[in-house]
Amino acid sequence: MKKILIAAIALLMGTGLWAQNAKLPANITLKALDGQNVQSSVIQNDGKPVIISFWATWCKPCNRELNNIKEVYEEWQQETGVKIVAISIDDARSAARVKPHAEGNDWPYEIYLDQNSDLKRAMGVVNVPHTFILNGEGEIVWQHTGYQDGGEEEVIEKVRELLK
Numbered sequence: 596m597k598k599i600l601i602a603a604i605a606l607l608m609g610t611g612l613w614a615q616n617a618k619l620p621a622n623i624t625l626k627a628l629d630g631q632n633v634q635s636s637v638i639q640n641d642g643k644p645v646i647i648s649f650w651a652t653w654c655k656p657c658n659r660e661l662n663n664i665k666e667v668y669e670e671w672q673q674e675t676g677v678k679i680v681a682i683s684i685d686d687a688r689s690a691a692r693v694k695p696h697a698e699g700n701d702w703p704y705e706i707y708l709d710q711n712s713d714l715k716r717a718m719g720v721v722n723v724p725h726t727f728i729l730n731g732e733g734e735i736v737w738q739h740t741g742y743q744d745g746g747e748e749e750v751i752e753k754v755r756e757l758l759k
Contacts, residue, residue, distance in 0.1 A: 617734065617735055618732075618733050618734055618735075619635060619638060619647075619718075619729055619733045619734075619735065620635055620714065620717045620718070621634065621635055621636035621733075622634060622635065622636070623635040623709075623713045623714045623717060624713070625682070625707040625708060625709055625714060626690075626707060626708040626710065627706075627707060627708075628693070628694045628697065628706055628707075628708075633707065635714055638680050638705075638707075638729075638733075639733060640676070640677070640678040640731070642731035642732075643675070643676035643677060643678065643731055644675060644676070644677045644678075644728060644729060644730060644731065644754050644757055644758070645677070645678050645679075645680060645728070645729040645733075646677055646678070646679045646680070646726060646727070646728055646729075646750060646754070647679075647680050647681075647682060647726070647727040647728075647729065648660065648661060648664075648679060648680070648681045648682065648704075648724060648725075648726050648727075649682050649684055649709075649715060649718075649720050649723050649724060649725040649726075650681055650682070650683060650684070650723050650724050651683060651684050651685050651689075651723050652683070652685050652689055652692045652693060652696045653685075653689070654723050654724060656723075656724055656741065656742040656743075657723050657724040657742070658700070659742060659744065660724050660726075660742040660746065660747065661681060661700070661702055661704070662700060662702075663744065663747050664679065664747045664750075665700070665701070665702055665703065667747065667751070668703055668704075669703075671751055671754070674755075675751070675754050675755065675758055677751075677754050678705070679704045679705070680704060680705045680706075680707065681697070681702065681704045681705070681706045681707075682706075682707050682708075682709050682714060682715075683706065683707070683708045683709065684709055684712060684715050684720075684723060685708065685710070686710055686712075687710055690708055690710050693706070693708055694706075718735075721740070722740055722741070724740070724741065724742045725738065725739070725740045726738065726739050726740075726742075726750060728750070728753050728754060728757065730757055736753075736757060737753045737757075
């Protein structure tokens with residue numbers, strides 16, 4: 596029985612399900628688009644919700660999601676005060692493409708690179724796109740993997756529910 600319990604805990608930790616209501620790890624080094632190192636603790640929004648989207652330049656669903664959100668992002672900000680932070684998991688070989696890719700898409704988000712996948716691992720991200728919603732205290736209150744057109748409506752609904 597003890598072995599089954601340990602196996603179940605390990606499985607939950609590996610899938611990232613343990614992270615619900617956990618805090619965003621604050622001491623992981625990321626790179627800003629200007630090349631400066633920053634700590635993951637910069638991901639905050641003055642007590643308002645934050646949406647974190649793990650993505651990659653080569654990920655078509657990631658790009659569709661971020662482009663579709665771009666169309667409604669200003670409205671979302673006005674309504675809820677939410678901020679979106681896009682974390683690229685592109686490795687050292689493709690990291691140079693992240694800044695021109697984001698600028699070419701005219702993304703208004705804060706964008707960081709997680710080249711060593713440290714934050715990705717800490718948050719239990721296996722596949723991209725992987726989206727998290729943090730409450731005003733930096734706690735993970737919702738997460739979802741994958742994207743289908745229109746899926747951004749579920750994300751904003753979760754943010755609205757959080758603010759009720």
